[in-house]
Amino acid sequence: MVEAKWIDIGPVEQLPALGARTLPVQGGQEIAIFRTATGSIHALANKCPHKDGPLSQGMVHDTSVTCPLHNWRISLLTGEALGEDKGCVPVIPVKVDAGRIYIERVAALAGVA
Amino acid sequence: MNAPVTIDDKQEHASPHERERLVVIGNGMAGCRAVEEILSRDADRYAITIFGAEPRVNYDRIMLSPVLAGDKSFEEIIINDQSWYDDNGIELVSGDAVIAIKREAREVVSASGRVTPYDRLLIATGSDPFIIPVPGHKLSGVITFRDLDDVDKMLTAAETGGHAVVIGGGLLGLEAAHGLSLRGMKVTVLHLMPTLMERQLDEAAGFLLRSELERRGQTIITQADTAEIMGDSHVTGVKLKDGTEIDADLVVMAVGIKPSVNLAKTAELEVERGIVVDDDMVTSDPAILAVGECVQHRGACYGLVAPLWEMCRALADFMTSDPSGYVGSVTATKLKVSGINLFSAGDFSGGDDTEDIVMRDASRGVYKRVVVKGDRLIGAVLYGDTADGSWYFDLLKRQEDISDIREALIFGQAFASGGATLDPDSAVAALSLDAEICGCNGVTKGQVVACIDGGANDLDSVRAGCKASASCGSCTGLVESLLSISLGEDYGGARTVTPMCQCTSFTHEDVRRNILEKELKSIPQVMQELHWTTPDGCASCRPALNYYLLCAWPTEHEEDPQSRFVNERMHANIQKDGTYSVVPRMWGGITTPNELRAIADAADKYEARLVKVTGGQRLDIFGIKKEDLPSIWADLNAAGMVSGHAYGKALRTVKTCVGSEWCRFGTQDSTGLGIKAEQMTWGSWMPHKFKIAVSGCPRNCAEASIKDLGIICVDSGYELSVGGNGGIHLRGTDFLCKAETEEAALEYIAAFVQLYREEARYLDRTAPWVERVGMDYIKGRIVEDEPGRKALQERFLFAQSVHQKDPWAERVAGAESHLHKHIAEIRPFAILEPA
Ligand code: SRM
Ligand SMILES: Cc1cc2nc3c(=O)[nH]c(=O)nc-3n(C[C@H](O)[C@H](O)[C@H](O)COP(=O)(O)OP(=O)(O)OC[C@H]3O[C@@H](n4cnc5c(N)ncnc54)[C@H](O)[C@@H]3O)c2cc1C
Ligand code: SF4
Numbered sequence: 043m044v045e046a047k048w049i050d051i052g053p054v055e056q057l058p059a060l061g062a063r064t065l066p067v068q069g070g071q072e073i074a075i076f077r078t079a080t081g082s083i084h085a086l087a088n089k090c091p092h093k094d095g096p097l098s099q100g101m102v103h104d105t106s107v108t109c110p111l112h113n114w115r116i117s118l119l120t121g122e123a124l125g126e127d128k129g130c131v132p133v134i135p136v137k138v139d140a141g142r143i144y145i146e147r148v149a150a151l152a153g154v155a
Numbered sequence: 156m157n158a159p160v161t162i163d164d165k166q167e168h169a170s171p172h173e174r175e176r177l178v179v180i181g182n183g184m185a186g187c188r189a190v191e192e193i194l195s196r197d198a199d200r201y202a203i204t205i206f207g208a209e210p211r212v213n214y215d216r217i218m219l220s221p222v223l224a225g226d227k228s229f230e231e232i233i234i235n236d237q238s239w240y241d242d243n244g245i246e247l248v249s250g251d252a253v254i255a256i257k258r259e260a261r262e263v264v265s266a267s268g269r270v271t272p273y274d275r276l277l278i279a280t281g282s283d284p285f286i287i288p289v290p291g292h293k294l295s296g297v298i299t300f301r302d303l304d305d306v307d308k309m310l311t312a313a314e315t316g317g318h319a320v321v322i323g324g325g326l327l328g329l330e331a332a333h334g335l336s337l338r339g340m341k342v343t344v345l346h347l348m349p350t351l352m353e354r355q356l357d358e359a360a361g362f363l364l365r366s367e368l369e370r371r372g373q374t375i376i377t378q379a380d381t382a383e384i385m386g387d388s389h390v391t392g393v394k395l396k397d398g399t400e401i402d403a404d405l406v407v408m409a410v411g412i413k414p415s416v417n418l419a420k421t422a423e424l425e426v427e428r429g430i431v432v433d434d435d436m437v438t439s440d441p442a443i444l445a446v447g448e449c450v451q452h453r454g455a456c457y458g459l460v461a462p463l464w465e466m467c468r469a470l471a472d473f474m475t476s477d478p479s480g481y482v483g484s485v486t487a488t489k490l491k492v493s494g495i496n497l498f499s500a501g502d503f504s505g506g507d508d509t510e511d512i513v514m515r516d517a518s519r520g521v522y523k524r525v526v527v528k529g530d531r532l533i534g535a536v537l538y539g540d541t542a543d544g545s546w547y548f549d550l551l552k553r554q555e556d557i558s559d560i561r562e563a564l565i566f567g568q569a570f571a572s573g574g575a576t577l578d579p580d581s582a583v584a585a586l587s588l589d590a591e592i593c594g595c596n597g598v599t600k601g602q603v604v605a606c607i608d609g610g611a612n613d614l615d616s617v618r619a620g621c622k623a624s625a626s627c628g629s630c631t632g633l634v635e636s637l638l639s640i641s642l643g644e645d646y647g648g649a650r651t652v653t654p655m656c657q658c659t660s661f662t663h664e665d666v667r668r669n670i671l672e673k674e675l676k677s678i679p680q681v682m683q684e685l686h687w688t689t690p691d692g693c694a695s696c697r698p699a700l701n702y703y704l705l706c707a708w709p710t711e712h713e714e715d716p717q718s719r720f721v722n723e724r725m726h727a728n729i730q731k732d733g734t735y736s737v738v739p740r741m742w743g744g745i746t747t748p749n750e751l752r753a754i755a756d757a758a759d760k761y762e763a764r765l766v767k768v769t770g771g772q773r774l775d776i777f778g779i780k781k782e783d784l785p786s787i788w789a790d791l792n793a794a795g796m797v798s799g800h801a802y803g804k805a806l807r808t809v810k811t812c813v814g815s816e817w818c819r820f821g822t823q824d825s826t827g828l829g830i831k832a833e834q835m836t837w838g839s840w841m842p843h844k845f846k847i848a849v850s851g852c853p854r855n856c857a858e859a860s861i862k863d864l865g866i867i868c869v870d871s872g873y874e875l876s877v878g879g880n881g882g883i884h885l886r887g888t889d890f891l892c893k894a895e896t897e898e899a900a901l902e903y904i905a906a907f908v909q910l911y912r913e914e915a916r917y918l919d920r921t922a923p924w925v926e927r928v929g930m931d932y933i934k935g936r937i938v939e940d941e942p943g944r945k946a947l948q949e950r951f952l953f954a955q956s957v958h959q960k961d962p963w964a965e966r967v968a969g970a971e972s973h974l975h976k977h978i979a980e981i982r983p984f985a986i987l988e989p990a
């Protein structure tokens with residue numbers, strides 16, 4: 043069986059604007075899905091490069107999220123820490139089609155034994 | 156599959172009966188324009204037949220909105236009348252849809268049974284309106300907005316008045332809503348997203364649009380998820396997923412369109428979202444081309460006309476043997492609602508490497524935002540003043556290098572291409588003395604210069620002297636330019652007061668004053684009126700604005716969870732491992748065996764990793780998962796406990812000592828007063844956290860002298876002191892006054908808390924605030940001014956009547972449940988199981 047490249051994780055409206063939700067991966071790394079004010083959807087590993095803070099709980103503004111633990115700002119586009127801070131978290135490709143969010147299977151399952 | 160097509164040159168000047176037969180499916184905007192383009196290149200090459208499902212000639216679909224609104228008649232929007240078809244020898248088969256394409260035989264079959272052969276086939280079937288398949292979507296009175304028949308149905312419905320519900324707050328929906336409301340219907344627009352036209356507008360412009368439509372009498376409901384359309388045979392109403400019901404005699408579905416691809420799909424052409432075409436508009440079958448909204452080119456589908464014109468040109472070039480290739484389009488949008496000027500183009504989703512330039516002019520209702528990446532303009536949103544829309548669009552499409560005009564870009568074409576040098580100072584210097592600098596207060600350049608000549612040497616003294624930039628502040632930059640031009644070296648530079656954050660030039664105090672004076676009631680409104688320079692603020696101003704609004708308008712404020720720090724959004728303290736701690740309130744530090752049992756049970760049940768006695772005289776349960784928070788709260792609620800707000804910029808703890816009830820030195824019932832104070836103040840949101848303590852005698856076992864408000868009981872009453880802090884900078888309290896009764900003490904407490912709520916900056920604890928304003932000021936307001944004190948107390952108690960509710964109980968009842976649930980879960984092994 044050929045596996046689909048994308049996994050459907052549900053309708054866009056499950057995400058509040060400027061908000062985020064979590065997507066646990068059994069045996070793998072939890073993913074955070076974000077939605078910006080303009081409606082674009084992004085996904086990062088839910089783990090701040092600083093000290094593993096859950097980025098899904100931070101504040102989203104423009105295309106970045108401020109980590110809830112010590113206020114690092116992380117780009118939703120590249121996963122890089124912005125400003126003076128240095129570090130990077132994996133970005134997981136997402137796409138929206140007909141109002142549903144799809145996440146790239148391979149990237150989402152990275153690290154699953 | 157996509158074999159190159161060779162055009163047989165011999166056929167180029169063939170006589171009519173030898174002409175290639177071109178059959179066009181779709182008598183719409185793209186189909187007819189393609190034919191016009193071909194005819195203009197080579198009028199004799201093809202024998203043309205056009206099939207149209209609609210029983211009429213070709214008309215300008217986008218003008219259906221003005222027809223609905225009553226600004227135009229159908230005759231006025233016809234593009235090609237019957238004589239055009241006749242004069243060009245085109246056979247029009249209208250009112251007869253093509254139902255099959257026989258590729259082997261190269262013929263099409265129409266609904267009436269007619270079989271027509273072709274050499275070349277052009278599919279231009281446009282799009283179909285998307286209909287959300289909720290229960291009731293087939294009832295009579297539920298319509299879409301795509302062709303003239305739909306407009307006729309709306310006009311018939313509008314004759315009898317009544318309620319119209321438009322589902323979809325995009326371009327189409329809003330134009331339908333506008334037309335129906337001009338035709339006398341009472342209109343409600345339901346939009347799934349938080350922002351109207353969210354694909355074209357950012358939050359700020361969407362907010363302005365919404366306010367204007369509401370002002371015109373439409374009801375706009377955003378984040379409205381339709382559950383059901385109600386009615387037996389004819390529609391009677393619409394029900395939302397949250398239970399809201401709205402009356403409706405007419406429902407217009409305008410939620411989107413999908414390329415009309417069924418014919419192509421059945422004919423087994425390559426179809427994804429649209430019919431896949433190459434740069435020459437050729438489908439996977441070299442004899443078949445496609446154009447318009449039904450196609451997908453380089454992955455993109457379009458829903459506007461401008462790209463169709465470009466596609467039609469490339470198509471005609473190819474079909475007349477001079478291929479040029481279509482490379483895709485950049486689109487711009489305007490809303491055709493009279494009196495509303497709105498323009499949007501390109502990409503304005505922002506990004507790290509992009510820069511936003513924002514200008515807001517509240518007095519004229521203007522919002523402009525351009526997005527720059529490197530030296531190029533990549534997006535623009537204009538509201539209120541769209542005069543420069545086409546200029547920006549041009550810069551964007553041509554990918555022009557804008558580095559030379561960057562500083563002046565936002566001011567528009569006239570300004571940016573005006574002077575020889577584009578330094579903003581010289582642009583300002585070039586203005587005449589009559590030019591108006593400050594629109595709010597009608598101050599000219601001459602008046603500002605006179606004010607500076609008269610001795611004003613910084614922004615604040617100009618504001619005080621001639622009022623320029625003292626209201627909305629949008630001309631601050633101009634005034635600063637004038638200062639630097641007039642004073643040269645002597646100008647000390649931009650003022651020293653610290654603005655609230657990098658998104659604004661206003662201080663906290665300015666913002667709070669404006670919120671009250673201008674009656675600003677939402678975050679986007681504050682950002683617009685006060686000319687925020689960022690589209691949606693930052694992590695530092697959003698929580699502050701949320702608080703200022705809540706404090707100013709307790710009954711009207713709508714909470715914005717996305718503008719709360721995580722702890723306040725989750726009503727629990729986040730821990731370093733991402734779990735949460737839960738602290739129930741223990742009034743005045745008193746607990747009961749029942750409460751202790753409930754806490755112990757909860758700690759077991761939710762596998763808490765630690766229970767700790769806090770420095771605030773209560774118990775903290777650590778290591779709770781966000782998914783478990785609502786259930787642990789439910790259990791604690793059941794035992795009578797409420798949130799301790801250990802996470803909030805709010806009242807934290809009221810520490811007490813045992814006092815006169817038990818202690819041999821106690822002078823008053825300090826525990827009792829502490830409990831009363833806590834019951835009065837809990838649940839109140841404040842600029843920062845607030846702690847109270849009551850000690851029964853000057854031995855001060857409750858450490859009252861390092862609290863925001865401390866009370867020391869003495870034989871003759873209660874000594875109140877304020878502004879203490881045991882945190883980073885240790886500070887003892889300052890004496891405020893003495894109260895003789897518990898009742899008087901509570902009145903002082905309420906008044907002091909309210910003064911702090913109304914006047915301190917967000918994230919100021921009482922200590923720095925008291926130091927800034929001074930104890931004399933505080934005593935003047937709280938002790939010496941009795942009516943003022945009582946008014947403060949009254950405002951506090953009023954706010955409490957609204958805000959004092961247990962947030963845990965609200966969550967247990969289901970509020971914001973998405974915050975505690977995962978969006979989905981991936982179980983790889985379950986999915987990988989062989990099918
Ligand atoms: C739990 C507790 C420590 C304890 O185990 O006893 C505690 C824990 C935290 N304190 Fe505290 N403070 C606790 C009593 C205190 C006290 C003592 C008191 O209230 O009598 C103080 C000094 C008194 C004061 O506030 O003036 C105190 C001064 C601070 C400060 C410094 C505040 C300042 O103005 O300088 C912070 C940092 C801040 O708020 O920005 C802080 C911040 C914190 C935070 C919220 C850190 C954070 O932002 O995540 C800690 C949360 C731990 C957690 O995960 O739950 N905590 N903290 C105490 C909870 C009391 C309660 O029942 O609600
Ligand atoms: C109310 C309204 C307002 C709009 N406003 C704007 C605007 O302001 N700006 C803008 O850029 N765009 C606007 N648009 C979009 C614009 O009208 C479309 O992009 C454009 O009409 C698409 O052209 P098309 O030829 O691909 O499709 P259409 O114009 O829809 O033409 C397709 C034609 O094919 C016919 N057809 C379909 N299937 C068959 C078949 N099997 N056999 C025979 N005929 C068939 C259909 O009946 C239709 O007449 C608006 C659209 C609407 C409905
Ligand atoms: S003193 Fe520091 S480490 Fe201890 S609870 Fe307070 S903030 Fe955390």
Ligand code: FES
Nearest residue numbers: 090092093095109
């Ligand atoms: S863990 Fe994210 S900033 Fe420290």
